[in-house]
Amino acid sequence: MRLLSTIMLALFLVFSMSGAVLAQEAQTNTTDPIIVGNQDAESLQVVQSYFETMDSNLLAEDVSYFDEQSIQAIEGRDMLTQSPTFMYGDSFTEQQLTPLRYIVTEDVVVVEYTFVGRNTGSYATLPATNQLVSVPTVGIYHVEDGQITGIREYMDSDDLYTQLGYPAYTGVQPVAPFTLPEPNAVDDIVDNPPAFYGQEVTIEGGFGEMVGPNAFTLWDEDFIDIGQEGLLVLAASDGAFDFTPVEETMLRVTGTVYEYDRASLEGTVGYALDEGTFTDYQNFTVLVASEIANMDNVDTLANVDQQPESFYGQTVTLEGHIGDTVGDSAFVLFRDQLVGVGGRVLVIAPDFDPATVENNQVQVTGVVQPVDAPTIVTETGLTLDENLLSDYQDWTALIANEVMSVE
Template sequence: MFKNNLLIKLGASTLVLSLASVFGTIIPTSLQAQETDSSTTIEDIEENPTAALGEEVTVRGQVEEVEPDMSFTINEEGFLEGDDVLVLNVSGEMLPEMPDEQLELQVTGELGEFVYADVNRLYGLDLDPDIYVDYENRPVIFAEALTLSPGIGDISDRPENFYGKEVAVEGEVGQIWSDTTFRLDEIQLIAGEDLLVVNLTGESIPSEEENIVVTGTVRPFVSAEFERDYDLTWDLDVQEQLEAEYSQKPVLVVDSIN
């Protein structure tokens, strides 16, 4: 549906322009920006687009290309229905490789109001006006970070697609084995897949049954390698249990928990 080389090539001088400058032009000064967090949804933005203008938001959803190498929409319900928000990739990076077009992407960036003339001028772009006419004065996310966001089942079913890649995964805290190690469960009524998580953030693990989003790198669980690479301080019982349950299965080594 979209190209893996989705990239806005901005010169260094353009990148110096802060998003604050953009918002100073395209956001009325009377608007009072409100703080948002990783729980912001696309539906929230669509229902109350002015509430978070000028603030950083993080949303997850499926993507559909709008203009090659320029932009895409992100949709919580899939390609055919539901709320969606326009995203302009100003990260200076390529989109993560998508092994399955139905997988979701996590997007983090400033939320603004799309005004074609201002965005085109401030970012030195050459956007097709006919394509963007339907987005005028609607919300837009100026994406500074783009992260593949598979479900736990996606990783469990095809781990080879994600080894060595950074991903953002949503789930529920399950069993906690140590200060650094816990299980992340799928959020659903019936028991589903789970994922072993190694916490390198230095922060305490949230309470069991708490819904969180963890960001990190997927790698296969080889006990000897984890002992070599990380100071996990597992006791013998925990180590033996983890080896029995997760040997050669995917593990998410996280550097961020929200």
């Protein structure tokens, strides 16, 4: 099971076992799902209705679906409802979905539920075993204007395979782990602000909203707020912002971390902070910015995928997950498109074995070029099967000179 699913499940369980949840659980009929948050929220009503009816009209036309075993997101309602992998497709009959707990915000609902079904069709290329399985699952549902716009699902795949009668995935020996240096995530700072006070950091996150002319909020890259505060970014001097922010734009911000103290901050930045404007942000951690970059203009996997001509011939460093392997010398590098910024490239790396990476996450440095077999053969000296590359002719290639496992 991928590292990301483990992290998300751990976060979910920690949050759900808080004192408030336990108190609510003690007062709730054990046959009813527990609801944490606004029980009257439209987002909850939509998700509950979907679980009860599986009505595809509750899915937005451009809904995006991703689960932990997918290589990339399924985009669009028609594609999703026809997909053989969505909700296990035809692999299982006698299906039952039993919600156990909902965590509700205005536009995001996290659902812990149990999937029950009988394996009467092939699953993940494995033959049917006719076993009845019960699989704990966590789903994250994004809701806008009364429809579900995004779904992410995580389940214990080892447990599922064991119940089906197949060996659980035990992994392989990992390569030496590589821990990425800066930038930090927004959550790194807001989870333990005192550890960063007075330090200069570089943060990547999503633009939230302007707070007056010289400040804005910055959230974690998933654009999901499940109760934590974000960062309040202040210009280092009056009128210093020289960009036009757009909602959910990914930004990279360098600056110094401070505790919110209006009088002290005014002395630091040299301009007045209106008390009324900043009343709602007194619990935010503050980052006084010395540099701000729009991530649309930096080397991200999404940018290389979507604007390849801008990067042809350049050496870039990209981070993502290992997808399909293509012969003995190439693999797909991707980031999912529902949470964060997506993208995919074909990595040509003859000296790297993807099976040696336990968590499927790597950092690749290499030269960007179109997928063109003759050119790749000339530049790398590899013998490539052009038939294998035929499905990737419209992709962008990254000729790797270094691949490192990311912890």
